Amino acid sequence: MYKMILVDDSERVRNGLKMSMDWSKHQIEIVGEAEDGLEALQLIREVKPDLIISDVIMPHMNGLELTEKALCIVPHVKVILLSGYDNFPYVQTAIRNGAFDYLLKPSKIEELFAIIEKAKQSKA
Known part of the structure; x- marks a missing residue:
């Protein structure tokens, strides 16, 4: 069973x-x-998830920063970022910080599910 958190x-x-x-x-x-990102970070330390689906723009710590910190805690975690902002610099930063993928909101559930399946298959 893969453990996932939603942020x-x-x-x-x-x-x-x-x-x-x-x-x-x-x-x-x-x-x-x-x-928010700070609450997520505490949760990541506690449950060591395999998958994280996170918003990018949140209070206290954004999803880009969260991705970087989450990978320091759980190096195998796959982070899928969701954002309402079609902003190429965000996408670039997400990839540099180790995000597995970046989807624009609203996304079709089939698209998200396909990325989740790809993330599960790439798990080391």
Whole structure:
């Protein structure tokens, strides 16, 4: 079972992601959620997730910074960033910081799921 956390300052987005599919059917357990980067960092230390789906723009610590710090704690974690901003410098920074992928909101669940499956297959 792959452990996943959801990080977004919008409870509506987190709930939408949780309800979007039967995660356990795909061998994924949502082990926590956070509404900002600092809260996520604490959660990452506690649960050592395999996957993180995170917003980019959040209070206290953005998703780009979170990606970099998460990989220091859990080097194998795959971070998928979601953003409403089509901003190429964000994408560049995300890749430099080790993000697995970067999707624009709103994204189709099929697109997100395909990236999650690719992340699971690339797990060392």
